[in-house]
Amino acid sequence: MDDFFDLVYQVVRQIPPGRVSSYGAIARYLGSGKSARTVGWAMNASHHVQPPVPAHRVVNRNGMLSGQHHFEGPGAMEALLNAEGISVVDHCVVGFNELFWDPSVELML
DNA sequence: ATGCTGACGTCGC
DNA sequence: CGCGACGCCAGCA
Numbered sequence: 001m002d003d004f005f006d007l008v009y010q011v012v013r014q015i016p017p018g019r020v021s022s023y024g025a026i027a028r029y030l031g032s033g034k035s036a037r038t039v040g041w042a043m044n045a046s047h048h049v050q051p052p053v054p055a056h057r058v059v060n061r062n063g064m065l066s067g068q069h070h071f072e073g074p075g076a077m078e079a080l081l082n083a084e085g086i087s088v089v090d091h092c093v094v095g096f097n098e099l100f101w102d103p104s105v106e107l108m109l
Numbered sequence: 110a111t112g113c114t115g116a117c118g119t120c121g122c
Numbered sequence: 123c124g125c126g127a128c129g130c131c132a133g134c135a
Contacts, residue, residue, distance in 0.1 A: 004131070023117050027130090036117035038131040043116055045133090060117060067116030 008042040015057045019101040022061045029103040056080040063096025
């Protein structure tokens with residue numbers, strides 16, 4: 001399990017509750033800042049991955065819930081975020097800048 | 110085996 | 123400042 005996907009899953013699972021991250025940040029942390037699309041693709045497969053990956057904490061660089069439609073249903077992602085104390089308005093994370101969790105910073109070792 | 114698409118991001122005009 | 127095109131990796135037709 002050393003595929004690019006698993007790498008993404010591991011990073012996403014490190015995201016603390018009430019925090020959010022972006023595809024580009026994760027992609028860049030993995031070394032390929034231009035492979036943000038692949039990160040999203042990994043999220044697509046994260047549904048049948050265990051332990052479950054908090055993909056709802058991963059949004060685009062604008063803090064927009066771009067992948068909400070890919071969840072169980074519309075609003076599911078928002079509901080999960082709300083359950084963690086994150087306010088979502090117009091599919092956008094409120095205070096995304098403060099809630100932003102950058103692996104290259106938080107996990108900078 | 111080749112080509113297109115996809116939950117993004119950055120650069121160029 | 124707004125819009126368009128390209129790049130990237132993996133899965134599927």
